[in-house]
Amino acid sequence: MPVPSDIPGAPAPGQDPDSPRTPLCALDTLPPVGQARGFDPVKSGRDTVFALRRSDGVRVYRNHCPHQGVPLEYRKDRFLSGDGQRILCYAHGAHFEADTGLCTDGPCRGMSLASLPLVIEDGWLYLAVAPDSPLLR
Amino acid sequence: MNIIGPDALVFGVDDVDACSQYLTDYGLQPTGDGRFEALDGTCVIIRADDDPRLPPAIGPAPSIREIVYGVGDAAALEAIAAELSKDREVRRGEGGSVHADDDSGFHLSFALTTRRPYTAPADLTNAPGHPPQRGPNLLGINWDMKVEPRTLSHVVLFVPNMEQAEAFYVNRLGFRLTDKFIGVGPFLRPAGTEDHHTLFLIQTPPFMKGVEHFTFHMGSGTEVLLAGTRFEAKGYTTFWGPGRHYFGSNWFWYFNSPLGCHVEYDADMDLHDDTWEARHRPPGADNSQLFLFTAREKWFPSGPPPKGGAH
Ligand code: FES
Numbered sequence: 481m482p483v484p485s486d487i488p489g490a491p492a493p494g495q496d497p498d499s500p501r502t503p504l505c506a507l508d509t510l511p512p513v514g515q516a517r518g519f520d521p522v523k524s525g526r527d528t529v530f531a532l533r534r535s536d537g538v539r540v541y542r543n544h545c546p547h548q549g550v551p552l553e554y555r556k557d558r559f560l561s562g563d564g565q566r567i568l569c570y571a572h573g574a575h576f577e578a579d580t581g582l583c584t585d586g587p588c589r590g591m592s593l594a595s596l597p598l599v600i601e602d603g604w605l606y607l608a609v610a611p612d613s614p615l616l617r
Numbered sequence: 618m619n620i621i622g623p624d625a626l627v628f629g630v631d632d633v634d635a636c637s638q639y640l641t642d643y644g645l646q647p648t649g650d651g652r653f654e655a656l657d658g659t660c661v662i663i664r665a666d667d668d669p670r671l672p673p674a675i676g677p678a679p680s681i682r683e684i685v686y687g688v689g690d691a692a693a694l695e696a697i698a699a700e701l702s703k704d705r706e707v708r709r710g711e712g713g714s715v716h717a718d719d720d721s722g723f724h725l726s727f728a729l730t731t732r733r734p735y736t737a738p739a740d741l742t743n744a745p746g747h748p749p750q751r752g753p754n755l756l757g758i759n760w761d762m763k764v765e766p767r768t769l770s771h772v773v774l775f776v777p778n779m780e781q782a783e784a785f786y787v788n789r790l791g792f793r794l795t796d797k798f799i800g801v802g803p804f805l806r807p808a809g810t811e812d813h814h815t816l817f818l819i820q821t822p823p824f825m826k827g828v829e830h831f832t833f834h835m836g837s838g839t840e841v842l843l844a845g846t847r848f849e850a851k852g853y854t855t856f857w858g859p860g861r862h863y864f865g866s867n868w869f870w871y872f873n874s875p876l877g878c879h880v881e882y883d884a885d886m887d888l889h890d891d892t893w894e895a896r897h898r899p900p901g902a903d904n905s906q907l908f909l910f911t912a913r914e915k916w917f918p919s920g921p922p923p924k925g926g927a928h
């Protein structure tokens with residue numbers, strides 16, 4: 481099953497069922513700490529995951545608020561608080577720790593965003609999730 | 618009491634620039650000092666959350682800090698001040714304005730309305746069986762037609778005790794109940810307007826207290842669809858809509874926002890007078906939307922994208 485990808489120059493993923501891969505982007509195209517970027521890795525028509533840098537590495541979360549299962553951002557790539565330090569759900573204002581995805585304030589306090597496993601290889605950021613995973617839809 | 622409706626909503630926010638950009642893209646006119654106006658001068662006011670001019674916050678920024686009600690005459694201001702002074706602290710401000718908290722802790726103020734008269738075109742319809750509203754060669758739409766928020770329509774509050782909150786607005790400020798979602802909350806209309814609601818209250822746990830959404834009236838359903846389409850094309854995220862509500866008959870389209878609440882476009886709301894008897898219905902999709910369209914970014918002539926991803 482070929483991965484739908486329009487990333488120029490992305491290496492062919494090669495699906496090994498034991499280590500599934502879905503490419504997101506070249507690592508050096510991720511914005512700096514304090515900003516986030518949404519991705520639609522399987523062409524569902526909207527950004528279903530988002531990635532951000534933290535001091536100790538990259539995090540990728542499913543764009544799916546534990547409160548009502550809707551997208552978090554208010555605008556393309558706007559997932560973070562004004563100071564860039566927290567993730568916010570701009571539907572009802574839930575606050576999440578950027579490092580862990582734990583909701584610290586708001587209607588889903590104590591619940592967490594789904595953090596997706598990732599692989600960095602040859603300068604590319606992949607999700608260690610099969611492209612047909614429901615997590616990406 | 619001749620309360621017309623909200624004239625201004627004041628927010629304390631952590632990202633003033635993002636909110637300013639948002640409200641401008643939504644279609645309001647920036648008129649300086651954090652003020653964003655509709656055609657009649659009703660507005661949203663954005664301030665940094667630590668701005669000393671703001672009343673205290675009721676939750677983490679971004680959040681509502683004050684709801685300013687426009688009243689029709691000075692007598693109404695005095696009546697409001699006298700009524701609220703009976704059991705709470707009332708502060709008087711410039712021009713006789715009245716400042717007090719409602720029973721849920723939202724900061725309210727009342728002032729002579731700042732709404733300006735304005736005229737704007739109606740969306741004329743040609744319906745078979747009815748005399749045409751647009752004669753020959755008059756076009757219904759064109760690509761660059763202007764669609765602007767006309768007037769602040771309503772605000773929706775999450776409240777910890779909807780019965781108590783409703784009683785305050787009805788018994789103390791003369792609002793009337795137009796309709797009610799059983800167990801969820803009332804649609805309320807102040808005496809100075811015929812609009813189905815300028816206030817809707819939703820029962821939630823106390824820590825969610827705040828604004829759920831606010832909206833400005835657009836000129837028509839067409840205008841809601843056009844404004845929402847343009848807003849979405851700028852990258853803004855739909856929360857719910859476009860569609861048409863059952864209670865109030867208004868068109869709706871809700872978006873996420875950096876103000877800490879949803880922001881809606883609405884249009885074509887029912888009008889009511891005091892002879893209306895409130896409907897009580899259970900909440901749920903059937904009673905909240907007559908129909909709903911789901912905006913889809915991609916559409917293919919051969920049909921929607923296959924379910925379950927590419928094969
Ligand atoms: S859906 Fe995210 S806070 Fe409600």
Ligand SMILES: [Fe+2]
Pocket residue numbers: 771773830831832869881883
């Ligand atoms: Fe509404």
